[in-house]
Amino acid sequence: MKTSNSTTILEMPSSWLLHYFDEAPYSKMISALPCLQEAYLCVQTEDIRKTWYQRKLKAIILVVEKHDTLLEDWACRLMMALPEAPLVIISVEKLALDEVKLLELGIQDIWSLEELSETLLSRIMHHSIIRKQVEYQTRHLAHYDSLTGIANRTLFQDRLDHSLLHARRECHVLGLLILDLDRFRVVNEHYGHDIGDLLLKQFARRLGEIVRRSDTVARLNGNNFAVLLENVVNENMISQVAEKLCKAFSEPYFIAGHEIFCSISIGIEIASRVSYDGSLLLGHAELALRQAKQDGRNDYRFFISNMSPPDMVRASLESALHHALERQELSLQYQPQIRVSNKQFIGTEVLLRWTHETLGSISPVVFIPVLEETGLINKVGEWVLASSCRQHQEWIEKGALPSDAKLSVNLSPRQFRQRDLADRIVQILDITGMKPQLLTLEITEGVLMDNLQQGIDILGRLREIGVSIAIDDFGTGYSSLAYLKDLPIDYLKIDRVFVKDIVDDKNDAAIANSIIALAHNLGMEVIAEGVEDHNVLGVLQAFGCDHYQGFFFSRPVDPEKIPGIALQLFSDESFGFTGTTHPSMMKEK
CATH class of the missing domain: 3.40.50.2300 (Response regulator)
Known part of the structure; x- marks a missing residue:
């Protein structure tokens, strides 16, 4: 034995x-x-x-x-x-x-x-x-995506670095394919996010079955995927793989009784063409992907060097934004808001800033749309919400702001469509210790009108939590008045486009006056943005506007300066003090 x-x-x-x-x-x-x-x-x-x-x-x-x-x-x-x-x-x-x-x-x-x-x-x-x-x-x-089970961006970057070294040393052909599901947003909106997740899982499974087991398949973010083709015979083989993928994904998905069509667009670059530079390889593939989408989708494109300079800049921004948060390049500034009638300090609006290590300060007008397109806005937006809530609560606990000071956060369209938005907000409030009643969430008219019923449901859930709702840039979007009476809205914000010329332009004055009257008749308050001189403020006061913000009182400042501003107003006998903080990420004020 x-x-x-x-x-x-x-x-x-x-x-x-x-x-x-x-x-x-x-x-x-x-x-x-x-x-x-x-x-x-x-x-x-x-x-x-x-x-x-x-x-x-x-x-x-x-x-x-x-x-x-x-x-x-x-x-x-x-x-x-x-x-x-x-x-x-x-x-x-x-x-x-x-x-x-x-x-x-x-x-x-x-x-x-x-x-x-x-x-x-x-x-x-x-x-x-x-x-x-x-x-x-x-x-x-x-190192693996929790939804699909394939490599995540971290592991993909690691494998890309190793593959580039090997391809350079051995003079092998290495190709990068960036894939994007066409009109995936429509699938999410029509069938719901649960079906969307199942679609992504089926997509990843189908993708893995088509390419070789030695090829790296990764989910970069949202509905954005990558395939790293190593040791291919020649560039023509990469074209054959791309054609095979486009054909395979033109077939429908069968999910929960639904037949769903969702084609793909592919952008391609070859490592040797960029001297085996990983950043250029990614940037060029993303540019080629954008070209494939502009040309009608459901197709692939190789990068060509005569792409327009704006597209080149856009691709570079996308790549840099993926690392901006981890490199601590993103920061927040705050702009005070003031009550018109008695000049009381009612709080601040927080604005997202990006200072690139080589490009310097980049305007939100430039990078916010890129965050939205790539899906990074969800991660960055959650960071803004958590950071501003934490800062706001710290101010309150230290007595730098009064206990009833409010914080208002601007939600992007992608954030607003998250099925677990309310749960995420509750979690952040629990972690930071901030009361729900102190939070105001801002959305634009367009976000609501994209899917009004879904918007009503989401707003109802948010109001159950106890937060307030504001419509940002009112009058610049759909301006459909029918929804106002049925939605739980607390504030309307007049966009600066109607404010800056209010003294000299009778049309702007009429629009602003009408918005203020409408809001008051519906039990809402009004905040005017972009107030830059006392004449504009005088007109707004005559119209009965509730609150304002703008360079006339203060430019956006770093967070450490807010307590001093609040204290200065509080100590002046002619000024009062309450509090509102509003992190808008979307624009300059």
Whole structure:
């Protein structure tokens, strides 16, 4: 009868894959470790991945006779192709291996042949398998998209960097495809976000079935995906893959009883054309994607160098915005708001700022639309909401603002359509300790009118929480008065376009006066934006406007200056003090 240990020694090797990296002598290995005769010997490097999955193996032993940079590159590429596989290196002779470097690449263990016995090897392999399972599960949470299960942007960037190095060294053709689901927003609005999520999962599954298993497939954000084609024969093969993808995704999806058509557009760039520069590769592929969409969608385009300068700038902004938050390039400024009738300080409006490390300050008019298009607005918008709530609550707790001071946050169209918007807001309020009654959310008319019934439902849920609602830029959008009487709206904001010429332009004066009268008749208050001199303020006061903001009182300032402004007004006998804070991200005031 075999002992437990002998069973382990004799049976476990059959689940190992054995590969000789160089001219390592097979006979010497087998003589020292006879159990390796039971391991599956894979001679060709290109067969390792296929063999691993076909035979359902559990670990890989790599036998080496010498150490050079090729070993590190080979190990790195194997870890990319088989991230779940434990890899143990055995050197035939004692070598000066860079063990730290190899372990950082993901190697589980490194031993010389003379140090090993069968019992020790069995124990090493057993521990390596267990350790790799734990590492893989932890890494999977950090590097894979939680919805689709494919690589996320972080892992994609890591694989892109390694692939570019290898392609440059070996002079291989490397192609990047950026894919976008056409009119995915329509699917979300018509069928709901749950169906939209199921569509994304089916899309990722179908995408993985079409490309090779060695190709990297990743979800970059929202309905934006990437495919990294390595070691392709020529550029014509990349075109064939793109054609195959477009054809495959012209077929319908069948989800929850619905037949849904959702084609794709693809932008392509070749690594050698950009001198293997990762940022340029991504930027050019995104530009080509935009061109494919402009040309009618459901097609692919390679990057061409004669694209317009505005498109080139736009692509660069998209790439930079992906890193702006993590690089702490985004910040908030606050602009005071004042009550017209008695000049009381009623709070501030917070504005999103972006200071690029090389381009300097970039206007919100330029970068906010890019955030919206790419879907980054959800992440950035949540950061603005959380940061401003935290700051507002800190001011209140320190007595810098009164306890009834309010905070108003401008929601973008994408944010407003999030199915879990109310839950996200409640979570932020809970974390920051801020009362819901102190929060006002701003949306534009256009956001509501895109889907009025959905807007009514969302506003109703938000009002249940206890927050207030404001319509921003009133009069510049749809200006449909029918919805006003039925919606839970607390404030109307008059856009600066109707305010700046109110003294000299009788039409602007008439519009502003009408908006103020309408709002008051419906039980709402009015805030005028862009007040720059006392004459404009005088007209607004005559019309009965409730509140204003603009350069006449103060430009947007850094957060540390707000308590001083509030204290100055509070200490003046002619001024009062209440409080409202309003983080608008969308425009200059």
